[in-house]
Amino acid sequence: MEGVEALAIAIESTEGLMLRFLEDVEDDARTAQVEGLPNHFIWTLGHCAMTMHKLASKIDGQLPPDSDFIQGAGTGGEIEQFDTETVCKGSSPAPEASLYPDMERGRAIYSKACHRLAGAVRGLDPGELEAAREWNGTQIPLLDLVLRVSFHNGVHAGQVLDLRRALNMRRLIG
Numbered sequence: 001m002e003g004v005e006a007l008a009i010a011i012e013s014t015e016g017l018m019l020r021f022l023e024d025v026e027d028d029a030r031t032a033q034v035e036g037l038p039n040h041f042i043w044t045l046g047h048c049a050m051t052m053h054k055l056a057s058k059i060d061g062q063l064p065p066d067s068d069f070i071q072g073a074g075t076g077g078e079i080e081q082f083d084t085e086t087v088c089k090g091s092s093p094a095p096e097a098s099l100y101p102d103m104e105r106g107r108a109i110y111s112k113a114c115h116r117l118a119g120a121v122r123g124l125d126p127g128e129l130e131a132a133r134e135w136n137g138t139q140i141p142l143l144d145l146v147l148r149v150s151f152h153n154g155v156h157a158g159q160v161l162d163l164r165r166a167l168n169m170r171r172l173i174g
Contacts, residue, residue: 003126003129004121004124004129005122007129007143007147007150008118008119009118011052011118011153012114012115012118014150014157015111015114017153018110018157019111021160021164021172022041022045025041026103027102028097029167030103031043031097031100033093034163038159039093039159041103041160042101043087043091044156044159045103045106045107045109045110046082046087046100046110047089047156048153048156049110050064050082050084052114052153053116055117055135058135059121059142060120060123065112068109070083070084071084079102080101082100082101082106086099129142130142130143161173
């Protein structure tokens with residue numbers, strides 16, 4: 001296994017990693033926050049999903065699916081969708097649960113984003129991995145972007161574990 005397949009598997013592996021840490025989070029806790037920790041559970045799912053769709057868009061030219069995201073103004077999503085402005089880079093998680101989908105839907109949106117990005121990566125010709133794409137104001141090779149987004153998901157999974165500990169939730173590892 002090498003090249004695009006290894007990268008696609010790296011993205012797919014973040015699905016199980018993140019969802020394992022969120023499988024028992026109930027809807028009433030989805031926007032729980034603790035002082036000193038930056039994010040809440042449902043924001044994290046939407047943010048990571050949108051980041052994966054953003055990268056997939058750089059590969060396949062398609063926007064994030066309307067079924068999962070509304071191009072909003074930060075005023076909140078719907079029960080079925082995230083508002084792109086509410087979960088984008090630089091946004092702050094809002095405490096109002098009504099601004100976000102429920103946990104089941106959030107987990108489904110995250111999974112769908114993992115599969116879309118992995119599929120887009122698998123569709124690349126290996127020679128395209130060195131082609132640069134614009135990312136937050138700079139040009140970065142696709143190979144680096146896929147690794148960066150995979151790592152980004154892992155960083156946020158670590159934040160989820162920190163939040164679980166701070167909320168005295170059941171330990172999942174260690």
